[in-house]
Amino acid sequence: MNKISIKLAAYFTIAVFIMEGLLMLYLHDNIIDVRIQEEFQSILSRGNSHRDVLEDRYSTTTLHHIALMESKTETEVVITDKNHHVIISSKKLTKGMRELIDESPRSLPRGGRVIESNWKDMNYLATVTAFEKDGNEGYVFMFKSASPLRNLISKLNGHFLLAGIMSLIILAGIHFLLSKMLTRPLIRMKRATEELSKGNFEVKLPHLGKDELGELATSIKTLANDLETIQHDRSEFLATISHELRTPLTYVLGYTNVSLRDEIPESERKEYLTIIQEESKTIVTLIDNLFELAKIDENNFSIHQEEIQSLPYFHKIIKKITPAFKSREMDLILSVKDPFSFHADPIRLEQIIMNLLDNSLKYSKPGSTTTVIVRPHGTGGLGLTINDQGIGIPADELPKVFNRLHRVEKSRSREFGGSGLGLSIVKELVEAHGGNISIESEPEKGTSINIIM
Known part of the structure; x- marks a missing residue:
């Protein structure tokens, strides 16, 4: 994970440095342009100033005064007549100055003109201004060495280069620290996920606020809790399944060995074979329920809803299971106020009802009554309530009754014969219909299960 902090620092540094480099390049060019323009404007202004003096008072004294004044400065002045013959100059003319004077245009604007602006390669910057006074016509040429300007720009380039290098170093340091701060939580989360992969679910992550990193940390904590x-x-499921299968198989094996003895009476042999048959049915039921749950978990089953008429559908189911209730001297009542139609998968709905009624049958006493209340819900929906007068469920067990292999009467499991999977299957099937199931119960008074779908 240290690599990601280096990558982030590198990416941020490169991106910001490119942006800063472009801005510095823009600033550098503008500063140089402004400074060059100021230099040209300064020379041109001095030439215009001398022109004004000559036009105001043209004389030999004035000419000498201008030449003397410029000899004390960094600039040089050359005053010529209209044919570019030198009248006076502050310093001796060089070959380059002479060429600039000869090549200078004769027609000029009132404000003068720059005649040499190549400060990179030429020795001089030069301007020219025309004057005219009482028939005296001529030009004022101003020259200034380009070396000071080149030195200034060279120093400026050095400062910008130094500033760029320092900015790069500072940016790299800041971005590396920031990336470390940003990636530290990611590193801790990576270590947490590694611990999860090893089976250690007690991971601890700091509270990182409500941003994306905080949400990710919360998700990892939730994942750890869910995985645990x-x-x-x-583990409990496998242990319970092992126990559930071992018990009936032990009965089957034991009574099979006893039944194979030659000396036992035939009546006892039949009794043992009946027990073997019952235990085999228990094993088959448990395995069928496990396969049903496996199909649900893998989405290998589908819900095919169709329109169902309430009265004939529920009468058929009640008629099918009523004999089992009568055999235990229990009453089963169907309550449908008005006929209606609803949409559901008829096979899966029958599976739901038969599971619930089978529980009522197992956990209710002779002489009790189980009521099936059917009612419409919304448009094309079904409301189903099953009330029994059974042994009930303690309040602390109610939140767990839909858990797989959970049974309230663990000590009496052999007596009631439940696998602890029926209500889990019912809940999965109801939710597959897009519905929900709830349960209310009171010990020794009965249980009420309500389904909306």
Whole structure:
């Protein structure tokens, strides 16, 4: 993960440095342009000033005064007649100055003109201004060495280069520290996920606020808790399945060995074979339920909803299971106020109802009554309530009744014969219909299960 902090620092540094480099290049060029223009304007202004003096009072004294004044400065002045013959100059003319004078245009604007602006290659910057006074016509040429300007710009380039290097170093340092701060939580989260992969679900992550990193840390904590729950449920599930299969198989094996003895009476042999048959049915039921849950988990089953008429559909189911209730001297009542139609998968809905009624049958006493209340819900929906007068469920067990292999009466599991999977299957099927299921119960008074779908 240290690599990501280096990458982030490098990316940020390169991006910001490119942006800063472009801005510095723009600033550098503008500063140089402004400074060059100021230099030209300064020379041109001095030439215009001398022109004004000559036009105001043209004389030999004035000419000498201008030449003497410029000899004490960094600039040089050359005053010529209209044919570019030199009248006076502050310093001796060079070959380059002479060429500039000869090549200078004769027609000029009142404000003068720059005649040499190549400060990079030429020795002089030069301007020319025309004057006219009482028939005296001529030109004022101003020259200034380009070396000071080149030196100034060279120093400026050095300052900008130094500033760029220092900015790069500072930016790299700042970005590296910032990337470290940003990636530190990611590194801790990576280590946490590594611990999760090793089976250590007690990971600890700091509170990182409500931003994306904070949400990611919360998600990892939630994942750790969920994985711990899944691991615990898996272990408990496997242990319970092993127990559930071992018990009936032990009965089957034991009574099979007893039944194979030659000396036992035939009546006892039949009794043992009946027990073997019952335990085999228990194993088959458990395996069928496990396969059903496996299909649900893998989405290998589908819900095919169709329009169902309430009265004939529920009468058929009640008629099918009523004999089982009568055999235990229990009453089963169907309550449908008005006929209506609804949409559901008829096969899966029957599976739901039969599971719930089977529970009522197992956990209710002779002489009790189970009521199935059917009612419409919304448009094309179904409301179903099953009330029994069974042994009920303690309040602390109610949140767990839909968990797989959870049974309230663990000590009496052999007596009631439940696998602890029926209500899990019911809940999965109801939710597959887009519905929900709730349960209310009170020990020794009965249980009420309500389904909306």
